[in-house]
Amino acid sequence: MATTMPSDSSVSVQPSQGESKIGSEVKSWFQPRTEEQYFSPFEIMNPSHIRPDMPLEIGLIDDLHLNLGFQSEGRLQVLQQEHVFIKGVNKPGLNPGFQTPFANLSLLASIPDKLDVYFDLYIASRPHPNQMYAHEGYMLFKGLPAPFDNSPAGRIFDYINVKAGGFDIDFGDGNYNRSNAGFVQRNPLIGNPLVDPNVEEIGGEVYSIKGPIYWLVGAGGGTTT
Numbered sequence: 001m002a003t004t005m006p007s008d009s010s011v012s013v014q015p016s017q018g019e020s021k022i023g024s025e026v027k028s029w030f031q032p033r034t035e036e037q038y039f040s041p042f043e044i045m046n047p048s049h050i051r052p053d054m055p056l057e058i059g060l061i062d063d064l065h066l067n068l069g070f071q072s073e074g075r076l077q078v079l080q081q082e083h084v085f086i087k088g089v090n091k092p093g094l095n096p097g098f099q100t101p102f103a104n105l106s107l108l109a110s111i112p113d114k115l116d117v118y119f120d121l122y123i124a125s126r127p128h129p130n131q132m133y134a135h136e137g138y139m140l141f142k143g144l145p146a147p148f149d150n151s152p153a154g155r156i157f158d159y160i161n162v163k164a165g166g167f168d169i170d171f172g173d174g175n176y177n178r179s180n181a182g183f184v185q186r187n188p189l190i191g192n193p194l195v196d197p198n199v200e201e202i203g204g205e206v207y208s209i210k211g212p213i214y215w216l217v218g219a220g221g222g223t224t225t
Contacts, residue, residue: 054067201220
């Protein structure tokens with residue numbers, strides 16, 4: 001906050017340029033969900049949109065932005081059983097209860113229209129409910145730094161993005177509709193098929209960002225290391 005003291009001894013307080021916007025973001029949490037948050041219209045089917053939005057800015061240096069994201073979910077499970085016998089013994093009914101909650105922690109360092117550096121952690125997930133471990137970590141190149149931005153190589157990035165690191169392989173549209181541990185906003189059912197066609201690998205992708213034809217070419221190493 002910036003404080004000024006005029007000659008008549010009155011005090012006026014003005015917000016500084018970097019004033020927090022947490023209040024407006026908190027209000028947005030309670031707004032009705034939009035169609036884009038549940039489904040995958042063509043305009044948001046972009047590999048950078050597989051990750052959740054992270055509106056909380058925790059740092060700013062020149063044009064470098066640092067954003068933090070946190071997603072969590074919890075489920076109440078109610079099952080009923082009758083006439084269940086194991087080795088001739090009739091088993092009693094099941095009590096309702098809460099399942100283990102899952103949560104994700106995401107961090108994004110970005111230079112708008114130039115570079116994204118993203119990684120996220122599973123605080124708790126189905127395979128490891130009691131262990132925190134890394135999920136994705138990659139760089140997304142949207143342009144080249146000066147003075148190469150106006151070169152022929154730099155102008156290519158007006159039409160493509162380049163992604164490299166460890167990330168979920170982008171094929172089909174399953175990544176745009178599935179649950180991802182605590183990130184379940186795009187899947188109202190909060191769950192995935194028993195056989196989930198999803199895997200993260202070390203690799204790279206080059207994909208178009210302007211039509212009329214959209215394409216993606218990628219290669220993965222087959223492992224997470």
